[in-house]
Amino acid sequence: MTRLRHSKKEVEEAIRYAEQNNWRVEVGGSHAWGKMYCPINDKDCRCGEFCITSINSTPRNAVTHAKQIRRVVDKCKHQQSTREEG
């Protein structure tokens, strides 16, 4: 799949991690770098506001921004598995 890469290596890697976990990534608009959409994103989803996460093109700290993106994905995964366990 071709899409524009994020200019910060760490952030780009985190975005790929999100994609590997079935998050849909949308680049562009005229504003932030882009957005990522949780694969569930329905009324039962518990990501809440982070079901759609805005990705900054120029974060103050790319490593931290990347870490936060991964955490959103992991939290969502965790909640999916918790739900499957019932």
Add this chain to the structure above:
Amino acid sequence: MTKEYEFTLKYKLPGQEYDADKLAAELYENGCDDALIGIGVAGKIALEFVREATSAEVAILSAHQDVLNLLPEATLIEAMPDYVGLTDIAEIVAVSRQQVRKLYENNAGFPAPLHEGKSGLWHLAETLNWIEQNKSYSFDPLVMEVAKINLELNLASRAKPSSTKLISNYTSNSQVIKEYLVTTSATFSAKQALSSTAEVA
């Protein structure tokens, strides 16, 4: 010396007509470039900060001010973590939920819940304080510092008009915020907003 404080601020927007994309970009450009912004719920916005500051108070109040500079009409829903359940507490002190449940059930001194239903709710700062004094569990002292400030900010931001003094202390606590602005490359708009609140005061 500065430390990295992690916290999330969640706001209700004053209407539905916001272009969430644009709003997030503007927040990123106006002092919130140390946050990750969630826009998945219409009419709301959440900012997960990792902010470097000299104290949790400086970090959280300056972040809140950064948001209010752009969105003066936004209502703070919650500065998190503050309201927590047993599962959240267990995660923070790295023990099982069952162990925390036992602490609550077997100790009369454990803080009373704010709400009890299917699951209970506590203020994190109160429970960590009790755990610190009564148990040998270890947890990140920065989380405790953040939880204390979040508790104060949440109570102050929802206080009734009779408590507006506290609110104004928090929303225009210029000393604390100035201190933050000195330690970071502050945006022009933030400084401007501060001087205008100073005039009002």
